[in-house]
Amino acid sequence: MTTEQTSLEQAIERCAQEPIQVPGSIQPQGFLLVLDETDLRILQASENAERWLGVPARALAGQAFAELVSASFDLRARLANLPGDEIFPFHIGDTRLHDGAPWQAPLRVLAHRHDQVLILELEPHRGTAQGSEKDNYYPLVRAFVSTLHQVTSIDELLLQSVRQIKRITGFGRVKAYRFDSEGTGTVLAEDADPGYPSYLGLCFPASDIPRQARELYRINRIRVIEDANYQPSPLVPASNPRTGKALDMSFASLRSVSPVHLQYMRNMGTLASMSLSIVVDDQLWGLVSCHHDQPRPVDFQTRTACELLANVLSLQIEAIESHDSTRQLLDLRQRIVRMLGSMADHDSVSDGLLAQPEVMLQFAGASGAAIISAERCDLIGATPPAALVNALAHWLARRDGEAVFHTDNVHRDIEELPELARHAAGVMAVAISQIHSHYLVWFRPEQAHTVNWAGRPEKSVGLQGNLNPRHSFERWQQEVRGFSAPWHPLIVEGVLELRGAVLGIVLRKAEELAQLAGELKRSNKELEAFSYSVSHDLRAPLRHIAGYSELLGEIEGEQLSERGKRFLGHIEDAAQFAGTLVDNLLNFSQMGRSALRLSDVDLNTLADTIRTELVPDYAGRDIVWEIADLPKVIADPAFINMVLHNLIANAIKYTRGRAPARIEIGAVRHRHELEFYVRDNGVGFDMAYVDKLFGVFQRLHRMEEFEGTGIGLASVRRIIERHDGRVWAEGRINQGASFHFTLPLNPKSA
Missing domain, CATH: 3.30.565.10 (Histidine kinase-like ATPase, C-terminal domain)
Known part of the structure; x- marks a missing residue:
């Protein structure tokens, strides 16, 4: 690894560790006060509060909030309407400031409890983007929600959503993109005014949004930046007196953002933005991103309406995906039942699966599969050679980890077997024995494809060692090789179900065999005892037959005819053979004893x-x-x-x-x-x-x-x-x- 690569990785890691939830400052379109809820006195204030109140921020510490606003605004009474479990800013009412304050127009008051304090954000009333007739967004939201039941695809749902959000906000470009498992975002829907570059179908690299920013998007589902060139207003004092640390503003509407992101916006030609999180199953599924090429205010009512639309969008996506998942899971389980039925009808797991080759491949969406046991390696479809499959089994046996191993890039994740990557790009394997190295393995071929990036995804390091946001947003193509189609989580879940069922079948067969072995052991003992008894008891009469026939030949031999002598010889030979047979049978019965x-x-x-x-x-x-x-x-x-x-x-x-x-x-x-x-x-x-x-x-x-x-x-x-x-x-x-x-x-x- 070169020095340049090391420096870049270090810069990316520093960026990912930036404490963006405690920036120590706010955006200046409003001001922020931190109160002790017990006495409603001010603990911290944003420096720009002086512009609104006419009082320096440092002089506000310890002052009662009631002295700063109109006497008609009873904060204590208003806080009674604040839900106890509400963590997001809640509009508790409007107020005017005290007489003599520079700002005399009404202010919206948003309150939320966090970091052991009460946080108030005050912002002015502002006209909406579409004019006064749109001050009430209820009809628009109602119309949007009423059409959702007619939409069956996620792409169509996203397109309708971005159009409605653009109509409400007036932003020049609104796009919706979805994150994949690696964090890359692909733009699936877009609505833009003429003159705005289109990003439809393009991909944004995961590194554009550091991991701590993704987590913040997950828990706080709306973020507004009205002017990318704003001057942040710091909090005074800098630390929260209740914790002795910088105030955690994770949920504050006015929270300041990273300077790196502001530069990123400017590089993109965007001076105002609003991001709405799409959260599905408590995971960040994607974002609706609104851009404008000029600074743009976003009124509280507009934000509220858009946040509601984003929540409805998230629920609808969750419903569609849940329906699709249920259908896919049903298909998987039907195939599991067919495989298990075949195993139950055959003497072994291998024979049962070999009788249903197409089902086994369709189950995992694979082009090839292998059934590996101690004695054999059975291959189905397009697979690597048996020697490589056995080498893979040995590699699997040495690793510690989950019961299911899966990768969509064999070359990257199984470095010890470079030859394997020439035959398959994707591998999924599951152990079907808790004792032996027995595996079911599926293979997928390489799926070479072209990625259309929204600019080159590479980043550079500044003179101070910090990460520079990228400047390039023009379409840039990259040919990606070595990857298979990724293994869907439901398939991995289905493989785990199959494993549990197979272990159950193996255990049941083992119990049946143990019972049969016990019965055979008892039968063998009884048979051995019987054989010993019969052989032992036959010895005496056979000796008598042999002895008396010999005496008869000696005593009466001269008086017997030739025919009689021949008969007597047959008796002696038969008695001798029978004696040998009894001796051998006796020895045979004793071998087991x-x-x-x-x-x-x-x-x-x-x-x-x-x-x-x-x-x-x-x-x-x-x-x-x-x-x-x-x-x-x-x-x-x-x-x-x-x-x-x-x-x-x-x-x-x-x-x-x-x-x-x-x-x-x-x-x-x-x-x-x-x-x-x-x-x-x-x-x-x-x-x-x-x-x-x-x-x-x-x-x-x-x-x-x-x-x-x-x-x-x-x-x-x-x-x-x-x-x-x-x-x-x-x-x-x-x-x-x-x-x-x-x-x-x-x-x-x-």
Whole structure:
């Protein structure tokens, strides 16, 4: 940042901190008295009071107000009509000054209570701009109000308002402009006499009205400057005796204004102005600004009528915007209901939203969207690449702040991801999990546009380091890039509603899953107990069958016919197979009952041991073994031995008939887990039946072709799942198969 830029920023900040509500002086078209309301004696007076009263301001301190005015004006009685909650100047009546005062014409007396004192402003009666027939503005105001119900657009409402205000005041130019979220004001309506420059459709930069001035416009809805070349009249004494500080004149009609603003007016060719605030939902929505190229008095009645019109205008704008907001909110909620209904009909939030892609985009007025969870990143419409979207999710996870993040300028607000700005200008994201980094994200494209400024918005710094008001008010165009359409507050509010509903759905599904898991756990325990009981009870009769058939063969074998011997052999084989099946079933049931005893397991040593044990099963066969350097894992050694034993034994069995047979054992390291696989070039299987592979008693090959009980792979799955891992298989008929399982790098139970 250059020295010049730093100086300008400092000057702008000093301007924004100028205490404009305590200027210490007034405009001289009237005079101001500060009273102690208990005794109605004067505490402060504007210096120009001498012009009206014939008494120096410093001599007025301590004097009773009654001594300065006509005896017929009873201030105490008049103050009884001042509403207790009234903070704005209130017309309590007219009075003449004491005999001998230089000014003998009637004066209007405006009173308000503020800063622990009673503030009186006295100003002369003055003819209205349109002549005496307009002294009563009631018919004009009534006619204006009666036509408002026919107006349906804000632009038309503003145009009618500026025309009516110009008619009442006689100012040469009256314009109405609206502030955007950044404070830039755009002129939406204007009525001007010939010779006045037109600002219709032009923009005034936010820096033209410092933040403290905006706040003053919000709370005090009218401000009049009758002559931009006026000489301010200071208060005497300078401090409010009740506070020891400068008098707060936030609500005073005669309050003096900043010299910077007066110079701004003169630079603009304006010597008189009146500003009327448009306040909607207690926020400064815009201004009606009246300009004249010559000094111009504005009578109290004129000000009152215009202030009333501005209040009616504010209420009407609020009603129109409220109606539009209600309609927009209804549309948003209808789309929320459709998305929630789809989520409820699907197994996950992602699947539900993916089933309604157009609704999700229309909901936020977006061109693209993303649904991000721990396992996946689903994209809808025009979005950045998935890698950038995931990077955005990581960035969102690191930031602290509101549940909803939104920006209309990604390049400005997400500096860590410069590449993102090449694909989207606007981003809105909401977290849909209180634990995990799960997000819904919407994207908007760049909306390049031209801004027509009322002059170049740049400002300069004076020799004293103060901000110089700009001189340029000629139309100046600026091409604005890098911005998307801004996210409407109602859309942000709708996103928060959607988030709350999604969290509710997720919580309800989690409760349902927890309940289902509990029921499954009970069923599994009952099934395991039943399996154990059946297996245990079957062992004895099977042993008896095997034993008696063996005795029968030994004792009566010579007397049996060949057919009888064959039947007896079938009985012995069946009994032996049934015994093996019962033993395997018993082991399977015990897998869910036995506690895991985790320790370091060397899988290379384990694989070598299993190969040695299985040598009788592949003696005389040509098998090419490819065993990688397997990492050590933390697991239950006995159970992992059963897993590898089953997978290697299956590879040996199903490669029977291959010459040579190839069996590969390897591992792949992932971010949070280790993946192991056993691959062979055997008979393979049809992937259409892959879901049956790991079920109990499920077989894809006939017993005559390949022996087995159908429990081995079911045991593999149960063991791996107990280790918080995953298991799956891939294969093609006659082209081999591969079986995979994973183990976590950091087991929870370790």
